[in-house]
Amino acid sequence: MAILEVEHIKKKFGKTDVLKDISFSLEQGEVLSIIGSSGSGKTTLLRCLNFLEMPDNGVIRVKDEILLDTDKPETLKESEVRKKRLHFGLVFQSFNLFPQYTALQNVMLARELLAKERPDFKVNKKNILDEIRVQAEELLRQMGLEERMNNYPHQLSGGQCQRVAIARALALQPDILCFDEPTSALDPELTGEVLKVLRNLADKKTTMIIVTHEMAFAKDVASQVIFMDDGYILEQGRPDQVFDNPKMERTKQFLSSYS
Known part of the structure; x- marks a missing residue:
């Protein structure tokens, strides 16, 4: 059964149609790569999945639960949307770390804020916070940052900042981890660091959209790979299908620019 089902998502900014009837599904443990030129709608699609933008039309399901149905107003309430964001972790291309917090504090922050809403927080505050700290330290170790936990973002390289951002997203244990051009702000050497982390996550069957x-x-x-162009999914399939035997001329043109 699909962990994620996206049906007929549309998004318009002003008079510009940015997403034009997007549908796809994703199985548990799969990695979906979305490729395409700048302006094709890739980032807007990620932002709609994470409810940072609200689609104008469509349905989003996770684990067979309807998170969004634009025909059902009760699914559009901000109080509901806030909870639904927890199904997705989003890692931005520009890291978006809080500069006033250490790497460890950045990873702990979201879980600490959520913990304060727990009815038992005041009674079990120390145990809860200790558990959050232990988990955050373990995630940073997995990212190879055990020596950098108490460093601030300005004391870290771009690759290290991005690995902190990945640990922060993983801390909330999302169903699906989303990455928006995670290496675009990095030089080739640091790009390799981050791609290695992504490979390790894929090997662990982490469900990801990249x-x-x-x-x-x-x-x-x-x-699987999706090629987007002008707000549409123009081509979709296994990597060997899309990269080695693309059906659409536009896909061939796009891929030839990388060969």
Whole structure:
């Protein structure tokens, strides 16, 4: 059964149609790579999945639960949307770490805020916070940052900042981890650091959606690939189908620019 089902998502900004009837599904443990030119709608799609933008039309289901149905107003309430964001973790291309907090504090922050809403927080505050700290430290160790936990973002390289951002997203244990061009702000050496982390997550069957311009990585790691153009999904399939035997002329043109 699909962990994620997206049906007929549309999004308009002013008079511009940015997403034009987007539908796809994703199985548990799969990696979906979304490729396409700038302006094709890739980032807007991710933002709609994470409810940072509200689609004008469509349905989003996770684990067979309807998170969004634009025909059902009760699914559009902000109080409901806030909870639904927890199904997705989003890692931005520009890291978006809080500069006033250490790497460890950045990873702990969201879980600490959620913990304060728990009815038992005041009674079990120390145990709860200790548990959050232990989990955050373990995630940073997995990212190879055990020596950098108490460093602030300005004391870290771009690759290290992005690994902190990945740990922060994982801390909330989302069903689906989303990446928006996670290496676009990095030089080639630091890009390799981050791609290695993504490969490790894929090996652990972490369900991921990765918007990327790293074609070799997408071909090697993805379970399926979507090529977007002008707000549409123009081509979709296994990496060997999309990269080696594209059906659409536009896909061939796009891929030839990377060869």
